[in-house]
Amino acid sequence: MKTRIRSILVGLALAAAPALSALAQTTVQNAWIRGTVPQQTATGMFCRITSTAGGKLVSASSPVAGMVEIHEMKMVDNMMRMRPIAGIDLPAGKAVDLDPSGYHVMLMELKQQLKPGDMVPVTLVVEGKDGKRESLEVKAQVKPLATTGHDAMSHDAMKR
Amino acid sequence: MTTVQQRSRRALIRAAALAPLAVAPLSACSRRSFHGLDVTGVDWGRDFHLRDPSGRERTLADFRGKVVLLFFGFTQCPDICPTALARAAEVLRLLDDDGSRLQVIFVTIDPERDTPALLRAYTQAFHPSFLGLYGTPQETAAAASEFKVVYMKVPSGGTYTMDHTTLSYVFDLSGRLRLAVEHAASAHEVADDVGTLLQA
Numbered sequence: 001m002k003t004r005i006r007s008i009l010v011g012l013a014l015a016a017a018p019a020l021s022a023l024a025q026t027t028v029q030n031a032w033i034r035g036t037v038p039q040q041t042a043t044g045m046f047c048r049i050t051s052t053a054g055g056k057l058v059s060a061s062s063p064v065a066g067m068v069e070i071h072e073m074k075m076v077d078n079m080m081r082m083r084p085i086a087g088i089d090l091p092a093g094k095a096v097d098l099d100p101s102g103y104h105v106m107l108m109e110l111k112q113q114l115k116p117g118d119m120v121p122v123t124l125v126v127e128g129k130d131g132k133r134e135s136l137e138v139k140a141q142v143k144p145l146a147t148t149g150h151d152a153m154s155h156d157a158m159k160r
Numbered sequence: 161m162t163t164v165q166q167r168s169r170r171a172l173i174r175a176a177a178l179a180p181l182a183v184a185p186l187s188a189c190s191r192r193s194f195h196g197l198d199v200t201g202v203d204w205g206r207d208f209h210l211r212d213p214s215g216r217e218r219t220l221a222d223f224r225g226k227v228v229l230l231f232f233g234f235t236q237c238p239d240i241c242p243t244a245l246a247r248a249a250e251v252l253r254l255l256d257d258d259g260s261r262l263q264v265i266f267v268t269i270d271p272e273r274d275t276p277a278l279l280r281a282y283t284q285a286f287h288p289s290f291l292g293l294y295g296t297p298q299e300t301a302a303a304a305s306e307f308k309v310v311y312m313k314v315p316s317g318g319t320y321t322m323d324h325t326t327l328s329y330v331f332d333l334s335g336r337l338r339l340a341v342e343h344a345a346s347a348h349e350v351a352d353d354v355g356t357l358l359q360a
Contacts, residue, residue, distance in 0.1 A: 034238055034242060035285075037278065037281035037282050037285055038281065039275065039277055039278035039281060040235055040236070040278060040282065041236065041273070042236040042238070043238055044238025044239065067317060067318070067319075069316070069317060071238075071321075073239045073240070075240070075343060078325055078326050078327050078342060078343070079310060079323060079324070079325055079326065080237075080239075080240045080323060080324055080325075080326045080343075081314075081323045082237075082239075082314075082321050082323070083314070083316070083321075084316055084317065100238070100239040100240075100242070100243050101239065104238055104239065106238060108236075108317075108319060144285070145242060145282075145285040145286070146242065146245065146246045146249055146285055146286045147242075147246065148243055148246045148247070148250070
């Protein structure tokens with residue numbers, strides 16, 4: 001299911017003819033957040049991002065979380081490691097998946113319980129190759145805590 | 161997408177890494193084959209001494225007569241821990257009536273943040289029968305060490321995350337450690353293995 005997206009250009013207005021402007025058109029699909037129990041203070045948001053012109057997801061924010069970071073989870077030899085990263089590369093025209101086997105947006109210092117069905121606003125900031133930043137306001141759907149990764153994602157995203 | 165070949169190779173490497181620890185004694189029992197790594201007879205993973213959310217002390221003996229599936233994790237884990245527990249819930253579902261003879265246990269390696277109340281709410285979100293266990297930092301360390309579970313706090317911004325071993329452990333009806341199950345194992349494979357152990 002697609003989420004509604006509004007893309008807002010932040011920065012200088014482009015003066016060049018529309019045909020020549022390299023608008024970083026970024027689309028976000030299937031944005032979802034793993035639901036929480038009341039006492040939980042952190043959870044992950046997942047989605048598929050495609051940047052037509054190419055760029056990098058550099059930051060995120062949300063009114064429901066006091067701190068938001070971009071994380072990469074790696075599993076090596078049965079050990080899980082999760083680290084904040086500076087950004088996620090978005091190669092031009094290629095869909096990049098944030099899913100429970102790798103990248104995610106980590107929502108921390110949660111201010112409220114996130115219940116299945118809630119629609120949570122999240123702002124994703126994508127930096128284009130020209131250095132210009134684009135803010136995308138996304139509404140992520142909260143899914144049950146016990147959702148398995150493949151319930152929520154398309155088949156290409158599944159890693160087996 | 162990993163190929164079957166890559167996965168087999170990796171599984172072999174992992175098995176080799178654990179091989180010195182896996183001592184399979186020659187016994188009169190017929191050797192069953194499992195999807196998970198057979199660690200029958202190892203001299204570790206013998207027991208735990210932790211508390212449940214109501215503060216009661218629990219050990220493996222409490223679950224004699226059931227197969228136990230044990231996982232170490234923490235609730236601020238957005239990927240591995242929820243998917244491991246979701247898989248366990250799926251295993252329960254696949255076992256049908258036999259599911260009542262499987263006890264899933266989640267031990268927190270982050271007792272500082274995973275309070276008893278949070279633990280209880282968290283495990284119940286996956287299935288009402290799941291049990292969360294916790295201990296003091298020392299008790300947690302002792303339990304993890306017994307199961308060769310590595311875990312560490314990693315500072316992250318103003319807070320921390322935890323690196324940790326993602327293996328699940330399966331015990332037979334007599335409370336003996338039998339299998340180490342990788343995160344990548346499917347619910348069907350795990351259900352198969354649990355089913356085999358239930359027939360013992």
